[in-house]
């Protein structure tokens with residue numbers, strides 16, 4: 344079992360460290376042909392416009408779409424979720440290319456700017472039922488997106504209360520439903536649709552590896568599939584020293 348991690352930009356090293364921690368081989372993906380060597384793919388968080396420009400430059404979009412079509416599991420975290428969405432709002436002028444496949448509308452910076460980043464405990468019943476452990480997961484939200492609408496085949500795995508002053512009404516910044524009705528509104532922050540998994544937050548920045556092991560199960564693997572340490576995926580095959588585990592939030 345080898346899990347590819349798109350390594351153009353963003354938190355790919357942190358995902359590789361999380362995979363290593365659970366004994367799974369990770370491979371950095373920068374070129375279309377490298378996708379042929381992996382059983383599953385993680386698209387990390389970062390900055391989706393920049394990542395899209397780099398993906399376009401490396402001609403990765405057709406290969407990424409084909410990879411999804413083969414039915415192999417793909418997990419997008421944060422900017423990776425934006426990549427996987429069929430539709431994104433709140434994009435920079437001119438928009439950006441999306442890989443698509445996930446039947447949802449995502450708001451690119453729903454929770455605000457970098458300084459509005461936050462952490463919160465999320466209720467994760469399906470994750471806890473599959474992976475055990477606590478009923479909550481510490482969500483690290485960094486200039487995070489949120490899912491505003493989903494199609495019928497999308498399973499919601501976690502949601503989160505809309506912060507005051509924000510609206511989930513598409514294209515509207517006026518009074519939110521919550522303000523009108525007094526009822527708490529929620530946005531979706533983790534979903535699964537067939538072979539696609541997406542989270543608006545960053546599990547790779549925590550010590551809790553349950554989302555990684557959940558994703559591995561989607562790929563038909565578990566920790567017994569262990570096959571050594573992460574590879575840097577460089578073409579020259581150079582065997583650099585394994586990176587030490589990166590610091591993560593405790």
Ligand SMILES: NC(=O)CC[C@H](N)C(=O)O
Nearest residue numbers: 388389390391421422485
């Ligand atoms: N932490 C993240 O991946 C942030 C994603 C960011 N909102 C974007 O548009 O790319």
